[in-house]
Amino acid sequence: MLCGRGLLAVLRRRRGDGVSGGIRRILRHEKGNGERAVLTRNDRTKIAILRAIHELVSPAGASKVGERLEAMGISLHQRTIRYYLMQLDNEGLTRLVSRRRGRELTERGAEEASQVDAVDKIGIVSAKIDAAVYRMSYSLTTGAGKVIINRSLIDPADIRRALDEMRTVFANAYAVASRLSVAKPGEQMGSERVPDGSLAIGTICSVTLNGIFQKEGIPVRSRFGGLLEIRDRRPTRFVEMIEYRGSTLDPLETFIRADMTSVREVVRRGNGIICASFREIPAVALEHARQVERAMRARGISGVMAMGRPNQPLFDVPVSEGYAGVVVMGGLNPIAALREAGIPATVHSLADIVAFDSLLPVNEVLRRWPLPE
Amino acid sequence: MLCGRGLLAVLRRRRGDGVSGGIRRILRHEKGNGERAVLTRNDRTKIAILRAIHELVSPAGASKVGERLEAMGISLHQRTIRYYLMQLDNEGLTRLVSRRRGRELTERGAEEASQVDAVDKIGIVSAKIDAAVYRMSYSLTTGAGKVIINRSLIDPADIRRALDEMRTVFANAYAVASRLSVAKPGEQMGSERVPDGSLAIGTICSVTLNGIFQKEGIPVRSRFGGLLEIRDRRPTRFVEMIEYRGSTLDPLETFIRADMTSVREVVRRGNGIICASFREIPAVALEHARQVERAMRARGISGVMAMGRPNQPLFDVPVSEGYAGVVVMGGLNPIAALREAGIPATVHSLADIVAFDSLLPVNEVLRRWPLPE
DNA sequence: TGACTATACGGCCATATTGCCGTATTCACC
DNA sequence: GGTGAATACGGCAATATGGCCGTATAGTCA
Structure with missing residues (x-):
């Protein structure tokens, strides 16, 4: 209750816009503090891509992946998928097989991909x-x-x-x-x-x-x-x-x-x-x-x-x-x-x-x- | 997931990339052809914003609009909303009332906003x-x-x-x-x-x-x-x-x-x-x-x-x-x-x-x- | 009236996505 | 073994979105 009003304000500005310096610093502090790493939306997209490759029989290019993703309810353009694939390559989760055949999962990638959640x-x-x-x-x-x-x-x-x-x-x-x-x-x-x-x-x-x-x-x-x-x-x-x-x-x-x-x-x-x-x-x-x-x-x-x-x-x-x-x-x-x-x-x-x-x-x-x- | 948009979800077209030159040309051709202008995803977002202002009692700023949009299942940051509001201003659909009170719809804007579709x-x-x-x-x-x-x-x-x-x-x-x-x-x-x-x-x-x-x-x-x-x-x-x-x-x-x-x-x-x-x-x-x-x-x-x-x-x-x-x-x-x-x-x-x-x-x-x- | 606060705007910049396109690799077929 | 089509990659540039922050306006209250 006591914090009602204050918190209200914080919530409304959760996104940072218009928050005065003081509060912003506190938010940042909390964030950097104890909490462990958290999936960003970006990561979720990547995981979806990993799963798509996982479901397809390995080597696949952005277009195949795109179709799977579409079926999963995620719409991304092929270029975007390639953009993420490059990142995944760097993270060692996917590997470029050949310029024609596309990517396959590395072992680590396959591992990540097989984590399922309730909805799935x-x-x-x-x-x-x-x-x-x-x-x-x-x-x-x-x-x-x-x-x-x-x-x-x-x-x-x-x-x-x-x-x-x-x-x-x-x-x-x-x-x-x-x-x-x-x-x-x-x-x-x-x-x-x-x-x-x-x-x-x-x-x-x-x-x-x-x-x-x-x-x-x-x-x-x-x-x-x-x-x-x-x-x-x-x-x-x-x-x-x-x-x-x-x-x-x-x-x-x-x-x-x-x-x-x-x-x-x-x-x-x-x-x-x-x-x-x-x-x-x-x-x-x-x-x-x-x-x-x-x-x-x-x-x-x-x-x-x-x-x-x-x-x-x-x-x-x-x-x-x-x-x-x-x-x-x-x-x-x-x-x-x-x-x-x-x-x-x-x-x-x-x-x-x-x-x-x-x-x-x-x-x-x-x-x-x-x-x- | 990418910001969901409910039944009206803006499902993006897969186009361009990976499509061979021939088809791409056809698409372009059809586009320039007889069809009338079509809503781009961008426009849909703008219409959603118009509706949000319409539902609120006029003058409203980005944060109020944001709350309405959130409730409508569209997540956009205030900054982004302002970005679109500026465009809407230019298109003569909204008008800046005062820097404190935010925007209101122009007559044309109100007209646009009241077009409803089946889902609504x-x-x-x-x-x-x-x-x-x-x-x-x-x-x-x-x-x-x-x-x-x-x-x-x-x-x-x-x-x-x-x-x-x-x-x-x-x-x-x-x-x-x-x-x-x-x-x-x-x-x-x-x-x-x-x-x-x-x-x-x-x-x-x-x-x-x-x-x-x-x-x-x-x-x-x-x-x-x-x-x-x-x-x-x-x-x-x-x-x-x-x-x-x-x-x-x-x-x-x-x-x-x-x-x-x-x-x-x-x-x-x-x-x-x-x-x-x-x-x-x-x-x-x-x-x-x-x-x-x-x-x-x-x-x-x-x-x-x-x-x-x-x-x-x-x-x-x-x-x-x-x-x-x-x-x-x-x-x-x-x-x-x-x-x-x-x-x-x-x-x-x-x-x-x-x-x-x-x-x-x-x-x-x-x-x-x-x-x- | 003047200080303070809440709400809103928009400039500037970083990141995320997408568009356009030239190039690489295979495959099927001459 | 040469050619054309299909599929894939990634550089570069344009949009879209979001973060940070300084400034403008209008109430509130002492």
């Missing part, structure tokens, strides 16, 4: 997305390969009702593709066994689209997952959003678990809230992306809802300079509908990687579990 | 937090004033069970303070009328703590809301987290709606998951903050769970340079327990501002709704 341990979604994209292999040319799926578990007794609900969502193209897979208790779906007493439903995850674009050479940034308001069957605006970078949970999964959607209303009356994801692609790649999108559509993958124009906001959401916005359907929309219908379901997004062929068109699935009359 | 329209939680903090008025000295509450609605028939559940949570101090308010249908709670057929329960929101510290001159940054694992009654680690800056929803509210907590288990057996929030305070204010914390405790406000050391990670979560971490209880933990017990409840966090006196100690509330034997 828990894992930000964007990192999981990157990992999944890296592992998938679906190719537009062949129409085959592995795709990323979400897995949901329901009670086997509910399957017919569930399919009935999902069918309408697929029919209105509020999902990534009209395909799904259903696995019975004990069967295998992807790398996991379906637990007893449950049916597993696999739906294509919208992150698969990132992978497809990626394969065509178009890098995609996942910005945020959101709830998109639909009016008269047209997307209108985002009503809620959570950044992928700032979350350890998939936002869309969270929205669905919190029962915040109204996909059924959208299907029935054309008004309501669905899950959608906002992404960005480089403006230069826009034309190419449109072609890819057409090709996807021809393959029955219709998850791209809208593509914006260079540097122009899309649904009022501003995009980064040099990029264009892309809005894609949430792969979990069918599952959302099912929960809205009161059918209990646990949701797990980005769950696994499976062959595209193992997912069947809704109609075929319906043939196996015909709807009650 | 929806509203990031951190902005809501700031607004609430600004409006509250509780004073530690007097023990009175207005505090921020969360409002939850339940079925009146459930009230006794609900109180029974909440009581244990309060008893174990997993909430901000052992007080709550209950309002019947038709009664007024804060600024809103309780809807027919529901009881409203008001619990103190943890953001109130920000306000208390603020009042003592200690600025508090809300970093993220998370799920905190408790083992043997001791906080252990965060298992999920969502940044306040990257979300339009209160993360804790979302976790609770998604039924991801196990507060009852924590109360009963000492192991489980509760809601908690991670915040940062300037390292220089740490000692003062401890005093304030003791004073709060003396007033029955015990929501501060842990305070870290300068620049040191807390529960493995790294803090910004020059700051210390603070973990506070989620004000909604009692409500989480109630939902876990199967009592339906809708949750609305940061709902309102009410007089501290209007919240009663649990025991008194229990006297009005005695538990069944």
